[in-house]
Amino acid sequence: MTKGEVLAKLNEIAQEVFEDDELILKENTVASDVDGWDSLTHLQLISDIEDEFKIKFLMGEIQGFANVGELVNTIINHVEGN
């Protein structure tokens, strides 16, 4: 999977979780840029990503993403590791 494909999929998931059809995530987007991205919705996002990509994040990864780009890279690593 390419970065672009992962980002596109992630964007769909995020639109649903944050209930915003116009939300566009970029690699440098951080949580504070997005309305409603708090510790709880973050967990829902993580859970939905895990279901969608059929991966499981490590405990330490879940709270440690600096920005969306890092999240995308971690997803790719897990998908390729499967």
Place this chain on the structure above:
Amino acid sequence: MFTFKELKKHSKTIVPGKEYRLAVLGNCATQFLATSIKGFARKENINLEIFDTDYNQIDSQLIDKCSEVYAFDPDFILLYISTDKIYEEFMDMELIERSAFAVKYMEKITYYWNLICKNSHARILQMNFSEIDDKIIGNYSCKTNISFTFQIRELNYLLQHSMMERKEVLPIDLLSIQINLGIKKFYDPALYYNAKMAISIQTLPYVAKAVIDVVKATLGKLKKCVVLDLDNTLWGGVIGDDGIGNIEIGELGRGHAFTDFQRWLKQLKDRGILLAVCSKNNEDTAKEPFINHEEMILKLTDISIFVANWNDKASNIKYIQTALNLGMDSLVFLDDNTFERNLVRSIIPEIEVPELPEDPAQYLSFIQECNLFEAASYSDEDQNRTKQYQSEFERNKLQQEFESIDDYLNSLNMVAEVQPFDPVRYSRIAQLTQRSNQFNLRTIRYTEDEIERIANDSNYVTLYYTLRDKFGDHGLISVVILKKQSADVLFIDTWLMSCRVLKRGMEEFIINKLVGVAEGMGYSEILAEYIPTPKNSMVKDIYTTMGFEMMKENHYKLEVATYKEKCTYIKEEQKND
């Protein structure tokens, strides 16, 4: 089951009606659970407001008379003490104290209950304890009272007994959810360590359902009666065709599954749920197993109302409901037949119609999983209910009223195929002549060879009929054999039909087509005969109903020219070959 996402969306919808208030108190993170419960309530059209307390606030919220929980004035307080959290408390204890852990914890819970009773009118929804497979002393943990395994099981045991003494406390059986889902699905360690959530996101809807099931019961939304089909629901096979010696019931083979299903239904009756029978059968035939089959668990005395006739089931259920004087939404209808289930659902939307699995082996576990029979109390009076209703029923036997089901039949898009016998069908046709007992006018049995001979004999006109509708294909369901008696007279040697497709216009379609074929071949008269057997009384008047004239008892005649085509919603398959 719904997903958490769906419930979250629903939690924002608005539902009219009286508002109820529920406060969630937990020693773990409960925000997602609160959202799920709210969403589930609204899916069930219950206007439930939720107050979710912050993490680990049980003591302070309950002790302080002016706390947010009491100020919220809840109708329900959900107490959720998660096993994972108390497991940590347990491990921090001195070894010597551990053997008293369950007793001590039960005291603490009782203390919470007392506080709530003092400061609130709320009912307490008490979550029981899921388990952790601690294995500190391996399997030996089960007999060692300083192990967590031993203590958590004891705690559940103590909880059960303590709740029996408190009518304001209602259990939420979290442990059963864990058992059903399995520990790997039930619990997500990463979620626990990151967010202190003691159940996984996919478990949330199940817990929400359990909570709402209990809330509904306290609001009086209860199931009170199960309406049962007989053939292939209570026993394997068709009593009218197979006879009492051949239906499947008992401890052997497939019969065992039906027996256990009956055992469970009997339990249901013993605890106060009424059982009614609604079957397409002759009444005597339908009752025979209940009276004479030794291995039947259910007896006639277990049944509040027994309705067996050839009317459509929706009308019969309305009759049962009126006779028992129950709300339609307190009825559950169990039937193996998809057609009947859909008919009843479409005419009576309020009734609960579980989608019974195809395999009877699955009936029992499926119906258990549905959890349809909640209660908010239990008393000895519940046990006597069946008797009360039986005598009530004897007093006011009502006239049955039948509603038109034309709209429903029309919506089924029924299509039938009509063809002369062809070789690939010989064996099915012969089998039907040998097995059909109820809808069979002369009950003449034919072998496959005889069917082949008849098909090739120019003195006979043969027809078979198939039927399918939008729910599926019923296959070859009717056979007609016409014998030429003279140049312009045909005799109906055989007419039989599968009872599965009764009363949906197939009878009319068959005769319309039969008369059409006869007319096309230049015949002016059709003769018919009904030969009574112990099993075929359901068709004794069918020829008169279809417009034949009675010559003498059981002998009929139709002038083709005077025949008026019968109304039917079945269309003929147009073959373009």
